[in-house]
Amino acid sequence: MDLQIADRLSTQHDHHDQDFARDVVQGLARQPKRLPPKYFYDARGSDLFEQITKLPEYYPTRSELAILRDRACEIAALIPHGAALVEFGAGAFTKARIVLGAANVAAYVPVDISAEFLNAQARTLRCDFPRLEVHPIAADFTAPFALPPPLRTLPKVGFFPGSTLGNFEPDDAVRFLRQIRGILGEDARLLIGIDLEKDEQLLVPAYDDAAGVTARFNLNLLARINRELGGDFDLSAFTHRALYNEARHRIEMHLVSRKPQTVRLLGQRFAFRTGESIHTENSYKFGLERFQEMARSAGWRSQTCWTDAARLFSVHALAASG
Known part of the structure; x- marks a missing residue:
């Protein structure tokens, strides 16, 4: 980008808009x-x-929701009592609601780039879960961000559903998994959805x-x-x-x-x-072993993983490794 455009951006856009324009x-x-x-x-x-x-062709959401509902008790058992659940790319909180309903979570931190959509969802969630602390963070979740100070002493569990990791190039995916570990801390857990390899049709x-x-x-x-x-x-x-x-x-x-x-x-x-x-x-799209090897290289060890009955999708429980 030349200096003239950079100068124009600095006067017309805030930092987020400048990033958008530059990219x-x-x-x-x-x-x-x-x-x-x-x-x-x-x-x-x-x-x-x-x-x-919600489309009939779009199997990932249906498949992942089925795993989360069917395995809710097992998933909840892996989440420390009173933890903070930090969701990267929270969207409409649909999947987080299943986890929040099953586990004893003290705080929920949804992170999403769309502030308007995020805050509207947070208002609704507070009504439905009145005892839950909800701390929305409007940010690019692919970049480092700070957690709210009151949550820093709580156990941290990351939540990254939807196989969004598949949107990253492989080396970037490893870097992002390392970044999640850095944000959440040394004793963190991570629940992550991963789409599996399947037929092109x-x-x-x-x-x-x-x-x-x-x-x-x-x-x-x-x-x-x-x-x-x-x-x-x-x-x-x-x-x-x-x-x-x-x-x-x-x-x-x-x-x-x-x-x-x-x-x-x-x-x-x-x-x-x-x-x-x-x-x-x-x-x-990933094979189970290929994803677990990627996670190991980023400082996570596999605790367990679940798939739907048709083995279209997987949800992995990871723990930060030494």
């Missing part, structure tokens, strides 16, 4: 173009994702549903750029595409240009060829 400009200048998936989750994007989780529809909700979710990223950064993306000139990269064990999501076009943004111009894409998300 968008740098990502569109790359070859191939790509944008970080964390920026999907403005208020509209968060709402669309909640719709995705089941995977692709989960990310390209017949109703087009995932397409709207993907395209909303361009709408957000237009609204917050003054871009002039024509959403009708891009189409959503999901494909399975077997060699890398991942689903990829792209926004593909339907025609030659130029997009203007923050004083810069970005040219697109017909068929050129913006790579917006990866979702890596």
